[in-house]
Amino acid sequence: MSTSTSFTVDRTSGGGPSTSFLELRELRIHFPTDDGVVHAVDPVSFRLERGKTLGIVGESGSGKSVTSLGILGLHNRRNAKVSGEIWLDGTEIVGAAPDTVRLLRGKKMAMIFQDPLSSLHPYYSVGWQIIEAYRTHNKVSKQVARKHAVDMLGRVGIPRPERRVDDYPHQFSGGMRQRAMIAMALSCDPDLLIADEPTTALDVTVQAQILDLMRDLQAEFNSALIIITHDLGVVAELADDILVMYGGKGIEYGSAREIFERPEHPYTWGLLGSMPRLDRTRTERLIPIPGTPPSLINLPSGCAFHPRCRYADRTNGLSYTEVPELVSSGGAHPTRCHLTAQQRREYFETDIKPNLELA
Amino acid sequence: MVTYIIRRLIGAVILLFIVSVIIFGIFFVIPRLTGATAESLASRYVGRTASQEQVEAAAHRLGFTDPLPVQYGRWVKGIFVGADYNYGPGVEHCPAPCLGYSFINRRPVLPDILDRMTVTLSLAVGAAIIWLFFGVATGIVSALRRGSIFDRSAMATALAGVSLPIFFTGIVALTLFSYGTPFRITAPGGSFTPITENPGLWAYDLILPWITLAFLFAATYARLTRAGMLETMHEDYIRTARAKGLTDRRTIFVHGLRSTLTPIITVFGLDVGLLLGGAVLTESTFSLPGLGKYAIDAINDQDLPPVMGVTLAATLFVVFANLIVDIVYGIIDPRVRLG
Numbered sequence: 001m002s003t004s005t006s007f008t009v010d011r012t013s014g015g016g017p018s019t020s021f022l023e024l025r026e027l028r029i030h031f032p033t034d035d036g037v038v039h040a041v042d043p044v045s046f047r048l049e050r051g052k053t054l055g056i057v058g059e060s061g062s063g064k065s066v067t068s069l070g071i072l073g074l075h076n077r078r079n080a081k082v083s084g085e086i087w088l089d090g091t092e093i094v095g096a097a098p099d100t101v102r103l104l105r106g107k108k109m110a111m112i113f114q115d116p117l118s119s120l121h122p123y124y125s126v127g128w129q130i131i132e133a134y135r136t137h138n139k140v141s142k143q144v145a146r147k148h149a150v151d152m153l154g155r156v157g158i159p160r161p162e163r164r165v166d167d168y169p170h171q172f173s174g175g176m177r178q179r180a181m182i183a184m185a186l187s188c189d190p191d192l193l194i195a196d197e198p199t200t201a202l203d204v205t206v207q208a209q210i211l212d213l214m215r216d217l218q219a220e221f222n223s224a225l226i227i228i229t230h231d232l233g234v235v236a237e238l239a240d241d242i243l244v245m246y247g248g249k250g251i252e253y254g255s256a257r258e259i260f261e262r263p264e265h266p267y268t269w270g271l272l273g274s275m276p277r278l279d280r281t282r283t284e285r286l287i288p289i290p291g292t293p294p295s296l297i298n299l300p301s302g303c304a305f306h307p308r309c310r311y312a313d314r315t316n317g318l319s320y321t322e323v324p325e326l327v328s329s330g331g332a333h334p335t336r337c338h339l340t341a342q343q344r345r346e347y348f349e350t351d352i353k354p355n356l357e358l359a
Numbered sequence: 360m361v362t363y364i365i366r367r368l369i370g371a372v373i374l375l376f377i378v379s380v381i382i383f384g385i386f387f388v389i390p391r392l393t394g395a396t397a398e399s400l401a402s403r404y405v406g407r408t409a410s411q412e413q414v415e416a417a418a419h420r421l422g423f424t425d426p427l428p429v430q431y432g433r434w435v436k437g438i439f440v441g442a443d444y445n446y447g448p449g450v451e452h453c454p455a456p457c458l459g460y461s462f463i464n465r466r467p468v469l470p471d472i473l474d475r476m477t478v479t480l481s482l483a484v485g486a487a488i489i490w491l492f493f494g495v496a497t498g499i500v501s502a503l504r505r506g507s508i509f510d511r512s513a514m515a516t517a518l519a520g521v522s523l524p525i526f527f528t529g530i531v532a533l534t535l536f537s538y539g540t541p542f543r544i545t546a547p548g549g550s551f552t553p554i555t556e557n558p559g560l561w562a563y564d565l566i567l568p569w570i571t572l573a574f575l576f577a578a579t580y581a582r583l584t585r586a587g588m589l590e591t592m593h594e595d596y597i598r599t600a601r602a603k604g605l606t607d608r609r610t611i612f613v614h615g616l617r618s619t620l621t622p623i624i625t626v627f628g629l630d631v632g633l634l635l636g637g638a639v640l641t642e643s644t645f646s647l648p649g650l651g652k653y654a655i656d657a658i659n660d661q662d663l664p665p666v667m668g669v670t671l672a673a674t675l676f677v678v679f680a681n682l683i684v685d686i687v688y689g690i691i692d693p694r695v696r697l698g
């Protein structure tokens with residue numbers, strides 16, 4: 001398990017090539033619209049090595065998916081302003097030519113989307129779509145690619161792949177579709193796999209199967225994995241590190257153990273408190289976070305979380321006026337919060353921990 | 360796929376039967392409801408000077424006194440096996456498919472329809488190719504460059520195309536390009552050369568009607584394609600295609616256009632089917648001797664058999680076009696095949 005010092009964030013922009021496999025430095029993605037600029041990602045930084053899994057957690061509209069699409073370079077440069085740096089295996093992506101990034105997509109980095117039915121083309125067979133992905137990056141004959149597609153379908157656990165390869169997405173069940181998506185994403189053996197809420201659209205029983213499959217395949221392919229989710233159960237299952245996002249910003253970044261055992265940010269406390277647990281009695285209420293996620297056009301002043309934070313009035317007004325930095329204090333992992341390390345420890349021990357450990 | 364086609368075929372046959380009943384109803388039952396008698400129907404076959412006895416005899420001879428189902432059966436039988444017309448002095452055999460004889464010039468209807476059909480077919484097919492190509496191409500470019508000058512001017516032109524009636528654009532086109540002010544490039548209309556005789560002259564005669572007709576339809580297709588393309592390019596599977604590292608061109612044409620084309624093919628089939636039944640306004644504007652003009656002339660003369668014949672033919676085209684669309688649909692969209 002990594003120590004907290006490895007989560008220090010390199011905020012010197014332009015500090016030369018990254019030594020990590022994947023590193024985001026102060027990535028910002030803004031969308032100018034008629035209603036104002038949407039600060040979808042503002043900013044996010046993290047590192048990820050091969051074979052490791054990062055969980056990005058946050059509510060809807062916290063900028064998780066926009067971040068991942070930014071890594072793949074899928075934002076239209078005409079309506080999205082992307083700044084900062086993304087280093088993938090020594091290559092900087094934000095400033096790279098579109099065609100350079102295109103050739104990395106699918107080959108070096110691949111993505112699994114939330115809804116496998118709408119993410120697969122309804123008019124083409126599953127095999128055709130996998131073959132297309134494979135042949136885009138590998139100059140092989142159709143027969144070879146087809147064999148590879150059958151092979152991949154078999155590896156993700158689709159029974160009788162040599163027959164199902166010619167089926168269309170609507171002939172697959174939800175779980176099989178997601179397996180097919182995974183097969184397609186892994187067809188070119190990518191070093192980085194991004195899974196954007198891969199289990200949200202699936203049955204609970206199937207969710208577990210898919211998570212197992214992803215863990216096995218990651219070990220097999222030794223790829224870096226980013227899991228984007230609002231389901232803390234999923235990250236608990238898979239992630240080595242966790243980045244919590246709120247209002248487009250990374251607000252807490254640490255190892256999975258640290259985040260679950262000693263979360264620092266009041267928002268993370270809220271997330272953990274609102275997670276259903278079997279070891280609690282059923283009459284007990286979940287503790288929801290009050291309010292709704294902020295508008296990314298008009299973010300609240302100061303700390304974006306302050307309107308929903310019960311500790312916001314204990315920072316001498318700083319929370320209302322100043323945007324906190326993502327820094328580590330008191331030897332803990334980095335957190336974007338004005339509370340002092342001492343305050344955080346105290347509130348966590350007295351208010352939060354008892355509720356989380358009722359059993 | 361085969362069962363799918365067979366199902367569609369059976370559907371088409373049932374539809375044709377229903378339509379034939381409706382057509383028969385319009386021309387034979389509704390007049391009765393409004394007070395027409397067997398004699399008044401028959402009087403149109405014997406001329407205005409005929410005596411009462413002659414009219415009654417004709418009504419009996421032509422079968423207007425028979426019950427309606429019998430009359431319908433005879434009409435359908437004429438279409439499938441032919442009919443014998445007893446016109447008094449003798450009996451004339453009308454081979455299947457028999458659509459009867461014109462009241463006005465006593466010519467059999469079917470050969471006339473087939474004759475006019477070549478004109479309408481030439482007009483419709485030529486125009487269809489032009490509008491499909493230019494409409495879809497314009498729509499794609501407009502969608503991909505939304506808000507650009509090309510998009511704006513193309514959509515303004517399309518709006519004009521949809522709004523302006525063919526007898527306006529047609530006459531403007533004729534004035535500009537045929538009557539010599541300022542150009543005399545194309546045929547002045549009114550002439551038609553079969554493609555089998557002289558393909559060059561055939562195209563020369565038809566180029567202006569083609570373009571005029573195509574302009575009207577291309578406008579609709581450009582708007583349809585643009586709207587469909589804008590919608591499709593926001594689909595999740597387009598994002599997937601781009602995430603796979605496909606080129607923009609492949610994403611647009613292989614993944615985007617295929618979904619966009621589905622509704623367009625439906626409209627295209629119906630439009631062509633309708634046009635084959637007679638492009639009335641275009642044929643009138645350019646004085647082309649097509650099916651539409653034939654129908655209009657027959658209506659003006661109250662010449663019942665040609666009107667029925669054209670109606671039946673037009674129905675056949677629309678049903679047939681629908682059948683083709685259904686089959687093409689099955690080829691394009693795998694989900695339809697099983698449905």
